Amino acid sequence: MRFETKAIHSGRQVDKTTSSVTMPIHLSTTFERAADGSYPNEFVYSRENNPNRHVLEDCLTSLEDGHDSVAFASGMAAITSLIEALPADKPRRVIMPSDMYFGIRSLLSDTDIGTNFDFDIVDMTNLNNVEKAINRAPTGLVWIETPSNPLLKVTDIEAVAQIAQEAGAYTVVDNTWATPVLQRPLRYGVDFSLHAVTKYIGGHSDLMIGAAIAKSDSPMLANLRAWQHAKGAVPSPFECWLALRGVQSLAQRMATHCSNTSAIADFLVHHPSIEAVHYPGLAEHPGHHIAARQMSSFGGMLSFQVKGGWDASMAVAAKVQLFTRATSLGGTHSFIEHRASVEGSTTMAPSNLLRVSIGLEHVDDLKEDLLQALE
Ligand SMILES: *Cc1c(COP(=O)(O)O)cnc(C)c1O
Numbered sequence: 001m002r003f004e005t006k007a008i009h010s011g012r013q014v015d016k017t018t019s020s021v022t023m024p025i026h027l028s029t030t031f032e033r034a035a036d037g038s039y040p041n042e043f044v045y046s047r048e049n050n051p052n053r054h055v056l057e058d059c060l061t062s063l064e065d066g067h068d069s070v071a072f073a074s075g076m077a078a079i080t081s082l083i084e085a086l087p088a089d090k091p092r093r094v095i096m097p098s099d100m101y102f103g104i105r106s107l108l109s110d111t112d113i114g115t116n117f118d119f120d121i122v123d124m125t126n127l128n129n130v131e132k133a134i135n136r137a138p139t140g141l142v143w144i145e146t147p148s149n150p151l152l153k154v155t156d157i158e159a160v161a162q163i164a165q166e167a168g169a170y171t172v173v174d175n176t177w178a179t180p181v182l183q184r185p186l187r188y189g190v191d192f193s194l195h196a197v198t199k200y201i202g203g204h205s206d207l208m209i210g211a212a213i214a215k216s217d218s219p220m221l222a223n224l225r226a227w228q229h230a231k232g233a234v235p236s237p238f239e240c241w242l243a244l245r246g247v248q249s250l251a252q253r254m255a256t257h258c259s260n261t262s263a264i265a266d267f268l269v270h271h272p273s274i275e276a277v278h279y280p281g282l283a284e285h286p287g288h289h290i291a292a293r294q295m296s297s298f299g300g301m302l303s304f305q306v307k308g309g310w311d312a313s314m315a316v317a318a319k320v321q322l323f324t325r326a327t328s329l330g331g332t333h334s335f336i337e338h339r340a341s342v343e344g345s346t347t348m349a350p351s352n353l354l355r356v357s358i359g360l361e362h363v364d365d366l367k368e369d370l371l372q373a374l375e
Helices: 003-009 051-063 075-084 102-110 127-136 157-166 219-231 237-247 250-269 288-294 309-319 339-346 363-374
Strands: 068-072 093-097 118-122 141-145 170-174 192-196 210-214 274-278 301-306 335-338 353-357
Touching (some): 003 051, 003 250, 051 210, 051 237, 068 075, 075 102, 075 192, 075 210, 075 219, 093 127, 102 339, 118 127, 127 157, 157 170, 210 219, 250 274, 250 301, 250 363, 301 309, 309 335, 309 339, 309 353
Parallel strands (some): 093 118, 093 141, 170 192
Antiparallel strands (some): 068 210, 274 301, 335 353
């Protein structure tokens, strides 16, 4: 089956007991055991597994061309579990990209993850930095985020995966911004593709789930499954059901997100009030050629810097009418956000940077809104 078909059918069938076409939401926390002690449908207790989560995991595995998936209560729960699931025989040292999702920075600075592991944070757009970091000390895990938050930096997945593999380190790609429609990291030798399902896969800003999709069986995958069962940061059946509803239109939504964003990038590049536009679809973006090779299109996220600094960019965010001033991304509504003021004193975001998640509205309405806000 092709992607669009798998997104709708994978793991799902007409319900045998009721003939309902959409899968029921199984809220039951526990499942009956047969007289002989067996579990006729293999489900025992909802934290360990439940029908809605099971189908979502199967669907994500299929969409990423993976071996297995493990779903968690949020993207951050999946990220935490991935780092902690590093097998005990691996060095507790992780190489991370310098431009990355801000929640990971908080994880390192505010929790014991930051002290239980050594982190080496480097700009991975330059492969020399990755080589140097790998040679500095034995490494267990290399974390890739591409395109990255909030500067849309592009990392060569295949090249970094190869460097990591030669050093015996596991690799993860945070594939949230690209989605499996545009980028399949497991094809390039990466061990895990990670998603904040919260974003594009859910697609409607109304659920929170994270998932890691594994390329193959491994001690780390076994740990991850054990962490899910035993530590218990699991998504609810209802949210899994919502994610399965959202994923059915993922390919079609991404096509519109990409074409809208590309048109907005072209328009912003030529606007006199704009200092810089960060979008890998632009020919002048430093990662354009790598993105063109490893992605089928350039995504629905872009950021831009407004001439005049902090105040000028805040003024643009204040004047938009159609864009919603909100954090997060990947929904049907367009969002705009001044990252530096959201992230606080430890921010690495330029003070005049606005990040936008381009939604599914008509592109001309979005352009007109930005035009009046930039006046
Ligand atoms: C949102 C996001 C996360 C975290 O997901 P949550 O569901 O909010 O915990 C991780 N990585 C990226 C790139 C994200 O955009």
